[in-house]
Amino acid sequence: MSHKSPLAHTLSPFDDARATPRGRARVLSGIQPTGELHIGNWLGAVRTWVAQIEADVEDTLFCIVDAHAITVPYEPADLQARIEGFALDLVACGLDPEKTTLFVQSDVREHTELAWYLASVTPYGDLGRMTQFKEKGEGKDFVSTALFTYPVLMSADILLYKATVVPVGDDQVQHLELARETARRFAHRFGPVFPEPQPRLSSAPRIMGIDGDGKMSKSKGNAISLFEDKDAFWNKLRGAFTDPQRLKKSDPGRPEVCNIYTMHKALTPSDKHAEIRDNCTGAKWGCVDCKKLLFESFERELVPLRTKREALSAGKLREALGDGASKARKIAAETMREVRDVMGLGSRAAGL
Numbered sequence: 001m002s003h004k005s006p007l008a009h010t011l012s013p014f015d016d017a018r019a020t021p022r023g024r025a026r027v028l029s030g031i032q033p034t035g036e037l038h039i040g041n042w043l044g045a046v047r048t049w050v051a052q053i054e055a056d057v058e059d060t061l062f063c064i065v066d067a068h069a070i071t072v073p074y075e076p077a078d079l080q081a082r083i084e085g086f087a088l089d090l091v092a093c094g095l096d097p098e099k100t101t102l103f104v105q106s107d108v109r110e111h112t113e114l115a116w117y118l119a120s121v122t123p124y125g126d127l128g129r130m131t132q133f134k135e136k137g138e139g140k141d142f143v144s145t146a147l148f149t150y151p152v153l154m155s156a157d158i159l160l161y162k163a164t165v166v167p168v169g170d171d172q173v174q175h176l177e178l179a180r181e182t183a184r185r186f187a188h189r190f191g192p193v194f195p196e197p198q199p200r201l202s203s204a205p206r207i208m209g210i211d212g213d214g215k216m217s218k219s220k221g222n223a224i225s226l227f228e229d230k231d232a233f234w235n236k237l238r239g240a241f242t243d244p245q246r247l248k249k250s251d252p253g254r255p256e257v258c259n260i261y262t263m264h265k266a267l268t269p270s271d272k273h274a275e276i277r278d279n280c281t282g283a284k285w286g287c288v289d290c291k292k293l294l295f296e297s298f299e300r301e302l303v304p305l306r307t308k309r310e311a312l313s314a315g316k317l318r319e320a321l322g323d324g325a326s327k328a329r330k331i332a333a334e335t336m337r338e339v340r341d342v343m344g345l346g347s348r349a350a351g352l
């Protein structure tokens with residue numbers, strides 16, 4: 001039995017291994033503490049992060065991007081609870097703070113400082129074209145300026161650490177392309193400070209929502225939470241959208257358009273894939289049979305994560321986040337000295 005690696009590919013090869021003192025490429029990614037961590041986040045991004053940490057050939061930094069979460073309406077007390085909940089989730093998934101730098105974005109103030117400076121080289125028109133801005137802003141009474149400038153902050157998150165690799169789901173590839181252009185524009189105007197970051201996609205870069213209407217999203221109510229209890233998880237999976245043309249069990253299914261098969265490919269041992277396809281296209285299994293097998297695959301992976309999450313101590317985790325932030329701050333402070341210098345900012349006398 002062979003399990004497929006959660007890593008699929010880096011969209012284009014990166015050759016900038018100069019970014020870290022030890023000559024290792026630097027990997028950075030983040031997650032918004034909005035809603036609850038779902039199986040799309042996990043299959044599309046978090047499992048890839050864990051594989052990278054375990055491979056230990058690159059320097060890795062992962063952050064809970066709370067400043068991104070305030071781009072849509074929110075409650076401060078909820079946000080605090082979610083930051084802690086996400087930190088527990090991520091550590092339970094395998095982001096071991098002993099092996100990686102795990103921190104909360106707003107604990108490193110340089111993210112928002114750099115975002116303002118990068119805004120000066122980011123064309124207004126590019127931001128208006130961002131799909132996420134259009135989707136999240138559409139039909140809303142209040143659309144914040146922060147939602148519009150969200151991709152500039154994301155560029156700052158990445159460039160601040162001179163990251164060369166950014167593992168993301170495919171919904172974030174457009175933002176990453178903007179970060180690459182921002183690095184180029186900045187270089188053109190002020191000199192080559194930032195390497196161009198490359199996206200790294202997982203083997204499941206787009207998991208669809210259980211309603212079949214677009215990608216699974218924390219904010220759309222179409223997700224299955226990773227740490228949902230077993231019965232609730234199964235009930236949601238059982239009702240999940242499959243091939244729209246398969247109305248009865250006797251209709252042959254099309255695995256290539258089915259979200260359940262996409263998840264099987266990412267999670268179920270590869271020696272079962274041919275059998276799943278055969279039973280689906282030959283109408284031998286109903287969708288519920290196929291979902292039962294997928295549920296077993298999820299349970300195999302998630303039971304140990306649930307157990308680990310219950311055993312984690314919130315106090316220790318807060319300490320680890322503090323350590324992570326101070327490691328991140330050191331890198332950030334160095335980059336900002338360089339940035340202020342080439343941009344002609346600051347009084348020098350302040351010694352920052």
Ligand code: AQP
Binds near residue numbers: 042167170172208
């Ligand atoms: N459906 C998905 N399939 C695969 N990957 C996904 N990701 C998100 N949804 C899917 C990837 O998960 C990482 C963290 O995402 P995020 O929290 O930073 O923001 P997001 O992409 O906006 O995620 P959501 O769930 O849709 O959150 P809301 O609803 O709050 O906006 C990213 O690498 C993302 O690509």
